[in-house]
Amino acid sequence: MATQFLLVLSVMLLIQSHGGKGDDTPISRFQQYLRFKTAHPNPNYSAPISFLVEQAESMGLTTRTIEYVRGKPVLLVTWLGSNPKLPFILLNSHLDSVPAEADKWIHPPFSAHRTSDAGLIYARGSQDDKCIGVQYLESIRNLKSRAFLPLRTLHISYVPDEEIGGFDGMAKFAASSDFRELNVGFAMDEGQANPGDDFRVFFADRTPWELVIRAHGIPGHGAKLYDNGAMENLMKSVELISKFRDSQFDFVKAGKAANSEVISVNPVYLKARTPSNTGFVMNMQPSEAEAGYDLRLPPMADPDLMKKRIAQEWAPSIRNMTYTIKEKGKLRDHLGRPIMTATNGSNPWWAVFKQAVEATGGKLAKPEILASTTDARYIRTLGIPLLGFSPMINTPILLHDHNEFLKDTVFLKGIEVYESVISSLSSFEGVSAQMI
Template structure:
C-alpha cells in the first residue's frame, strides 16, 4: 500500500539520520501485480539469484487497518483458487424445458456452491471461526447465451454456460477434500460438467515446500515474533491476536519456501476501507506508524542469533 510504503521509507530516513548502523541488511521491495497473483512480481523475484543472495531472515508484508487501538497482525493467509466451471447441455427452443440444458446444469452447481458458502459463513456468524479461518467462495462471472449481431437471442437455450469463482482457502483446510467436493458436487461429469477443461485460472499452494501448512509461528519458537511484539510495545503500541489474513498477499511466496513472513500495517483506530471509496489514514496514525516501523526495523536489524558466528552477516 502506498501509505505503508511511504512509512517504510520515512522510517529508514529517520534511522539513517539518527546515525543508526544495522548489523543486518534491510531491503525494501516494491513489486507489481499482487492483486492479480504476483506472477510477474514476487513469484519471479523469489526465483532469482538476487533473492537467493539476500540471505533472507524475515519478511514483513502488508496487513489491514484496525478500528481498535490494537494493531492487527497476520501469520498466514488464505490461498486464492480461481476456478472456472463449464457446463454443456442440449440446445433447443426457449419455450421447452430441458433437464439437461447447460444453464440448468450450471444452476445446480451454483446452488451447491451457495449452500457450501452459507455453511462457512454460518461458522463466522456464530463466532466459531474467524473470517480468515474458513473457505470463502464468491461467484465473479456468469457467461452464457446465443449471441446475434444485435445482442443475445432470447428464444434459444445456450449449449454452453460458464461461471467463475474466487475461492480463498485457509492453510488449515484440507485441499484434497475441497477438490473432491468440486469434482463430485460442483462440477460432476454426470451432469455434463467439464471442470477438467475449465480448471483453475490460479491455484495457490496451502502447503510449503516441506509439506507443512503455509504459516509463520507466533510463539517463542520464532525469535522474530518476540522481537516484533517488544518493538511495537516500545513504540507505545499493542498487537492484537494473530490472525489468518482473509485475502491473499505476496507473503505466500516467501512462506512457501519456508521463510517466516508477517503481515502488519501500523494503522490503528482506522476503519477498514480496503478498496472502498474514500480510503484514508489519519495523519497522527500515519506518523505514529512511522515510529513503529523505526522501532521494528531497529530491533530486527540489530538481532544477533546465539549461534551466529563472529564476522558473519545475516540479512533482513
Template sequence: MGEDIAVTNFREYLRIKTVHPDPDYETAIEWLKKQAVDLNLEFNIVRFEPPNEFAVWLTWRGTNQSLKSILLNSHIDVVPVDPSQWNYDPFGAEKTPNGNIYARGSQDMKCVGVQYLEAIRKLKATGFVPLRNVHVSFVPDEEVGGFKGMNCFVKTPEFEALRVGFALDEGIANPDDSYHLFYGERAIWQFRVTAKGQTGHASILHENTAAEKIHKVINRLLSLRESEKARLKSLENPDLGDVTSVNMTMLGGGLQANVVPPELSAVFDIRITPHWTLDSMKKLLDETCANAGSDVTYKYIQHSNITAQTPVDDSNVWWTVFKGVTDEL
C-alpha cells in the same frame, strides 16, 4: 506549520498512478531512487525479460554481514478505480483539515512502504546502525497475482544473495498504538468454471444447457459463501482469517439475446482459511462440477498450495525476539 516529511513523501508516492491496467512504474522507480539517495541507502533493481517486470530493493547495511537479513516488502501497484465514485481525485492525495489523506493505494499498500522508509529515517537520525542487513523491497503486479514481479525475483541469484532470514509483508494501517501481526495467509484460489451444453434458438426449451449447469455451480459456491458469513458472525472473537471467503467476480459467455449459448463461464475468488485442508476444498470443487452435469470444468487462474503459518510460540526464535521488542515498547 510545515508538513512532516513522512506525510509529504506518502502523498508524493500516492500521486504516482501505478494503477492497473497501465501502471506508471518508471515514475515510481525514479521516486524510489530519490528515497534511497535521501536516506543514504543502496538502490538496487533487477529487470526481467518481457512480459515480466522488475523488483527494486533498498539496502541498509548492518555491522555483521554473516547474519541473515531482514526483508521488508511492499507492492507498488494499486487496483483500478472509478473516479465518479470518489469525492476526491483518487490520485490527488488530498489532505483534509483533520489529517485524513484520500487516494487509491493509501492503505493497500503504499502506506506500509512509506512506513518502512520513514522508520529507517528515524532510526538513522538517532545514530542507530542495524546488526544485520535490512532490505526494503518494492515489487509490481501484486494486485494481479505477483507472477511478473516477486515470483520472478525469488528465483534470481540477486534474491538468493540477500540471504533473507525474516520477512514482513502486507498489513493494515492501525490508528492506535497497538501492533497487529498477521502470521498466516489464506490460500488464494482464483479459477474459471466453464460449462458447455446444448445450443439452439431461445424459443425452445433445450435440455442439458450451459446455463443450467453453471447455475448449479454458482448456487453451490454461493451457498458456501452464506454458510461462511454465518460462521463468521457466530464466532466469539471474529477474525476473517478463520473463515473461507467466496466471491464470484466475473461472468462470461453468450452469443446474442435469442440464442441459447453453447458455453458459459463464471470466475470465483476463494481465500481458504488455514484451518481447512486444501484437499477438502478441492474435493468440494470437483464434486460441485461433477454434480452440475457433463462438460463442466474449471481452470486455475491463481492457485496457492501453501497453508503454512509462522509459529508464534517459543519454538520460533524470530517470534520471541519480535514479541520481546514489542512488549518492551
C-alpha cells in the same frame, strides 16, 4: 506576552513536524510519493523508483534496480549490518496501486491533498501500501540520526504488480538467485488498518482459486422439459455451491471462525444464452452454460479434498459438466507445510517483534490470516517467517475504496513504531541460521 509567544511557537513547530507546503519533512515526502501515478493498467514505475533511490542514497544506503520483466523494476535498498554472518531482514512494499475513479473522490486521487482541519491525506495507495514504503525509509533516517548501527543487514524491496498477482514482480524476485543471495532470515510485508485501538498483524494469506464450471446439453424449444439440459445442470451446481458457501459462512456468523479462516466461494458471473441480434432468444434453451467463482482457501484447507468436491459434486462429468481451476498460489511450502508463520514461542522472531511494538505504547490484536492475498505468499513459500504489518490504528479500512486516506498523525506514529521494530529486529542475535 512570553506565554503567547511560546504558544505560537509550539503551533508552528507542530505544523512543521507534520509537513507544510514546500517543506522537506516526512509528511511532504509521503505526499510526493503518493503523487506518482502507479495505478493499473499503466503504472508509472520509473518516477517513484527515482524518488526512492534519491531518498535512500541521501541517507548513505545502497540501491540496486533489477528487471526480470522489461519495464517492471524491482528496487532493493540495503543498510549493511556489522555482522554479515547473521541472516538478514527484509521489508517489502509494492509500488503499484489499483485504479481510482476520480469523479467519485472528494479530492483527486493522486493529489495527496491534506485537509487543514483533520490532517487527512487523500490518495490512492495511502493505505495500500505506499505508507509503509515511506515509513521504512523515514524510520531508518531517524535511527541513523541517532547513530544507530544494525547488527543484521536490512533490505527493503519495492516490487511491481502486486495488485495484479505479483507474477512479474515478487514471484520472479523470490525465485531468483538474487533473492537467495540476500540470505533472508525474517521478513515483513503489508497488513491492514484497524478502526480499533490495536495494531493488526497477519501470519498467513488465503490462496485464490479461479473456478469456471461449464454445463453442456442439447438445445431445444423453450417450452419443452429437457433432462440434463445445460441450464438445468448448471443451476443444480449453483445450488450446491451456495449451500457450501452458507455452511462456511455459518461458522463466521456464529463466531466460531474469522472470515479469513474459512473457504470463501463467491459467484463472479453467469453466462448462458442463444445469441441473436437483439441479445438472446427467449424461446430457446441454450446448449452451453457457464459460471465463474472466486475461491479463497486458508492455509489449513486441504486442496485435494476441495478438488474432489468440485469434480464429484459441483461439476461432475455424469451431468455433462467440465471445469477448470486456476490456482493463483500455493497452500504448502517447499517442505509440504501449510504456508503460515508461527506467532508463538516456536518462532523467536515473534517475541522480538511483539516487544518492539509494545515498547512504543502499542498493543497487538490477535494474529490473523489475511482474507485476501499479498506478495508475502511468495516469501513464506520459501519457509521464511514473515509477518504482515501496517501500523494504522483508529483508521477505517479503505484499501481499494473511494476516498482512501491516512491521517498524518497515524502516519507519523507508524514511523515511530517501525523505528522500534527495525532496531529490535536488526539487533536480534538469537537466530544464527535461516529458519526453513
